[in-house]
Amino acid sequence: MSNQLKSALTLSVLLALGACSSDDDNDDIGDNVEQPDGSETQTISVTLSSAQEIPVPTGVPAGASGAADVAVDANGVVTATVGVSNLSGAATMAHIHRGFAGSAGPVLIGLSSDDGGTTWTVPEDARVLTEEEIGAFNRGELYFNVHTETNSAGEIRGQIDAGNATTFSVLLENISTTETLGVASDSTTQAVPLSPGVFIVHRDAADSPLLLPRDAANAGLEAVAEDGNVALYAEAVPGSVPFNTPVGADAPGPIGPGGAYEFTLQAVDGDKLDFVAMFIPSNDWFYTATDADNSLDLFVNGQPVSGEVAEGEIAIWDAGTEIDEEPGTGANQVQRQAEANTGDVDPDTRVSSLTGRGQTVNLNGRVLRVTITPQP
Ligand SMILES: [Ca+2]
Ligand SMILES: [Ca+2]
Ligand SMILES: [Ca+2]
Structure with a gap:
């Protein structure tokens, strides 16, 4: 079996199945x-x-x-x-x-x-x-x-459902290309595939519940950040919801350039959104919202937000669960490792943005675009 196929299988085996949907609302x-x-x-x-x-x-x-x-x-x-x-x-x-x-x-x-x-x-x-x-x-x-x-x-x-909430559609698009991730060790470039993830709607908390505790990743975050596996989050963080089937696909899987995930949610004024999805060519990195409360506003001045989320509101974070290897090359990264949860444990267990941990990544352009659209 080729390494590429093996890694694709390793990842796919780890992707949790999602819930099916029913819109029969009789309230x-x-x-x-x-x-x-x-x-x-x-x-x-x-x-x-x-x-x-x-x-x-x-x-x-x-x-x-x-x-x-x-x-x-x-x-x-x-x-x-x-x-x-x-x-x-x-x-x-x-x-x-x-x-x-x-x-x-x-x-x-x-x-x-x-x-x-x-x-x-x-x-x-x-x-x-x-x-x-x-x-x-x-x-x-x-x-x-x-x-x-x-x-x-x-x-x-x-x-x-009292019918008081606004329904939002949230689109996560992978806009990376094969030239986005620079790999210094062999002077090549790669695309940045993204994994299935989870979202949560919450309010009033200082930090997103998805990222708590901040001094040592919860089991759900560790599984998403290391292996793109969303199965553990529901128990780790009640209220979290997986998204794992790409737009246009009929089975869970990662998204490469041009791919997207889309989900809907309901929210009332004061509610906020956070999400996590793995930066796949890494040991334990993920995208999430990065302002003071790791959350995207769904309402501003009482009105639903609409449109593309500013680039600066989303960032790459490190779960603090695995020692980093060079992005796109490491033997303990999900595309190459023999099995899930493989890699040296990071003694610095903080859940933090790369910036907050003093780390950098060589990206030529954006990877993730998030668009929030209220439904009529
Ligand atoms: Ca790490
Ligand atoms: Ca681990
Ligand atoms: Ca690993």
């Missing part, structure tokens, strides 16, 4: 209830269906459905009632999860039933939502999921 907006402090708590009515479920359930009766009302107050206290009917069997569990429509995410709150699984409510001792999770609720990023014995991963699902 509508319920009543607004005035709170003692004058603010309004919006009660949202949600329809649950098998069509929204990820992964696709099996053996679901045609009439399987659910109806829910849910509200979250300013302190993060959740009130919810979910009624289900015509499932393949008794509902065994019901939860509120974090995740946009079309992606599966972690459980935030487990619901309980005292009528054998027909009606589910938030138990009295349930935890309250954090500030970040209240933000997720407001942008339509929470969902109900109801399980049965036949469909233990979920039989019906309902996205909790």
